[in-house]
Amino acid sequence: MTALATSIRRNSLSAGSIALLLILASTTARAEKLKYALKKGESVVYRVRIEAQRDSHTEIYAGTPSLRVTKSDLDGVAYTFSGTLSQSQKSKPGVRNFPRFPRGPRSPFGSPLTGVGIGSPLSSETVEINTRGRVVTRRGSSQLPFLLGNLSELMIELLPEDDKQDAWSLQETTSIGMSSSSRFPRPRSPFARDDADRKVLNAIEKTEYKIKSSEAGKTLVEKTYSLKTDATNRGKPKLEVTGAGTFTFDAALGGLSQAEYKMSYISRDGNTTVEVPFTLTLSLLSDEERKKLEATRAKAVAKAKQPLGADEQTKLLAGLKSNDVGQPLRSLIALSQKGPDQPNPEIARALATILAGDKESLHFTAAKALEKWGTQQVVPEMVDALSNSSTIVRHSMMTALANLKAEKAIKAIAAALAKQSDRHHASKVLRKFGPAAESAVVGHLKSDEWVTRLEACRILKDVGTVKSLDALGAISSSDKNALVKRTAKDAVEAIKKRGDGKFI
Numbered sequence: 001m002t003a004l005a006t007s008i009r010r011n012s013l014s015a016g017s018i019a020l021l022l023i024l025a026s027t028t029a030r031a032e033k034l035k036y037a038l039k040k041g042e043s044v045v046y047r048v049r050i051e052a053q054r055d056s057h058t059e060i061y062a063g064t065p066s067l068r069v070t071k072s073d074l075d076g077v078a079y080t081f082s083g084t085l086s087q088s089q090k091s092k093p094g095v096r097n098f099p100r101f102p103r104g105p106r107s108p109f110g111s112p113l114t115g116v117g118i119g120s121p122l123s124s125e126t127v128e129i130n131t132r133g134r135v136v137t138r139r140g141s142s143q144l145p146f147l148l149g150n151l152s153e154l155m156i157e158l159l160p161e162d163d164k165q166d167a168w169s170l171q172e173t174t175s176i177g178m179s180s181s182s183r184f185p186r187p188r189s190p191f192a193r194d195d196a197d198r199k200v201l202n203a204i205e206k207t208e209y210k211i212k213s214s215e216a217g218k219t220l221v222e223k224t225y226s227l228k229t230d231a232t233n234r235g236k237p238k239l240e241v242t243g244a245g246t247f248t249f250d251a252a253l254g255g256l257s258q259a260e261y262k263m264s265y266i267s268r269d270g271n272t273t274v275e276v277p278f279t280l281t282l283s284l285l286s287d288e289e290r291k292k293l294e295a296t297r298a299k300a301v302a303k304a305k306q307p308l309g310a311d312e313q314t315k316l317l318a319g320l321k322s323n324d325v326g327q328p329l330r331s332l333i334a335l336s337q338k339g340p341d342q343p344n345p346e347i348a349r350a351l352a353t354i355l356a357g358d359k360e361s362l363h364f365t366a367a368k369a370l371e372k373w374g375t376q377q378v379v380p381e382m383v384d385a386l387s388n389s390s391t392i393v394r395h396s397m398m399t400a401l402a403n404l405k406a407e408k409a410i411k412a413i414a415a416a417l418a419k420q421s422d423r424h425h426a427s428k429v430l431r432k433f434g435p436a437a438e439s440a441v442v443g444h445l446k447s448d449e450w451v452t453r454l455e456a457c458r459i460l461k462d463v464g465t466v467k468s469l470d471a472l473g474a475i476s477s478s479d480k481n482a483l484v485k486r487t488a489k490d491a492v493e494a495i496k497k498r499g500d501g502k503f504i
Contacts, residue, residue: 034159034219035131037254038079040072044255045285045293046155048085052146052265052278057092061085061116061144064285064293065151067127072254076130081152084142085116115142115151125152132159146265146278147176147227147241154282155256157223157247158207169208176201176229176239201238203229217251223261233268240266245280257284307341308334320350328354332365339372348373352381355393363388367396374400383409386416395425402432414440417452427455434463445471445488450481457484461491469495 038044043066050061065083072078125140133156142151160168178199205227212220224244228237245261259282267274285293308316312334319331332354335347351373354366367385374382385397386409398416401409410433416422417430430437437459444456453475460468469492476488 033163033251034249035254036077036129036133036156036159037131038067038069038072038077039254040069042069043067043290043294044069044079044155044253045290047283047285048151048154048281050085050144050146050148050278050280052276054276058090060088060090062088065142065154066290066293067152067155070126071128074131076128076136077254078126078128080124080126081140081142082124083151085144085151087116115144125150127152127156129156132161133157146263146276147239148280155259157221157249157256157259158209159249160209167208167210169206171204171206174203174205174227176203201229201231203227203237203239212246218257219249219251220246221249222246225263233270236268237266238268240264240268247282250284253284256282258282304337306338308338313340313344313347317344317347317350320347320354328362329365332362332369335373336365336368336371343375344373345375345377348375348378352378355385355388356381360390363390363393364396367393367400371396371400371403374404376404376406379404379406379408382406383412386412391421394422398422398425398429402429405433407433407436410437411440413437414444417441417444417455418447418449420451423451423455427459430459431462435465438464438468442468442471445475450479450484453479454481454484454487457487457491461487461494464491464495466495 045064045066047064048062052059052061063083063085065081065085067079067081069077069079125138125142127138128136130136135153135156138150138152140152143149144151144154148154158168158170178201206225208224210222212222214220222244223246225242227239227241229239231238241263243261243263245259245263247259248257249255250257259280261280263278263280265276265278316331316334319327320335322328322331332351335351340347348370351366351370354362355370367388367390370378370382379401382397382401383406386394388394388397394416398413401413410430413426413429414437416426430441441456441459441463444452445460447453447456457472457475460472464472472488472492472495476485476492479485479488
């Protein structure tokens, strides 16, 4: 698969994934040392383009994502990644009437394409790899279509463990999350929180590498890839991705400088088979191109921080109410990226109306916009949205309600502690309310689920007062779970130490 696809293997394996690195004998040209050694403080920018051939049109994903190296030593490289790919379509001869506007942001639960759309210039991921390209840690998501993995790891390929190797390969068991609400399947993380409609397909992933040439510090590597699910449809894998291509490792850079792949994505369901051939190219921008792009981005960031003016707000409000197919979405995207200098009750009401409406495709972006545009007047509607079927919508509503300090919503947010997919975000949001969240959280110390009791202890450690001491003291001595008991004791100590009324 492409370099993108390898990120599935490295970062989206289930807990029981099996990895086997096979050292192959070869008589091809041997390379000099292949190790990632990007320079600390350096900014590296790539031009990325994916072209997928549909029946009626060519689907194009393109962009210039960048990474800034924050660490580089004998153990590996860490970097902060930013950027997404924009999506467009190009009609094939004789075909008309296809959507021309870019698709907006997508939910990583409703759809995995967090690496596609109009993202915020301020958003980023963090990735750390060892010198051979194994991902050590990653925070954030930038998933791409066709099971290509994270955009943030497109420029990372697995390198040989032994510098004398001319060929190496990898075979692993991985898993793919399937959601009934998603156009695309998504790689499954062992730490992912599952939705009720999610099912998982196990798959075998094979990657082979072979050095073709090495000259002047640049090593050309040939790569072939296949991913096939164990589950079959009429004797063939339900999902299959295959392809081949080459990438160039630049020793002076300490990373990839170029990659080209030809791939094919196949989905089989019943009597329907969908095959999508696609190409992927990656190239390093020159210093001049990079500086020009960074200057443009700096202006975009400065502009993004400026609140929307009255005239812009009026136009966007009209767009929200428009019957045009694309105009509401365009307005939602703009509103999700910029907030007002003063609350706008009309826009808040329009957003709440869309969120409560039957156009589910707009719910995610409306929820994101309410994080910036919500007002006290629409708090009841926002609380109702905490029961939305989309995890991302629920999380956006929690964030929006916390931004408003809407204490009437605390009880409903605290109820989310009992749900695995919401627990972490609810915990983070409840802390923003400070001691006001205490009474709602204390009740969860009696939960039948030890993980819920544990999270309640952690929250009270940060925001609890003397009112929580009796309840915490009781479970610190009687809870059946040792971790819960220890955390409850820590919370008691923190509250007593905080006796002056100060809270984290």
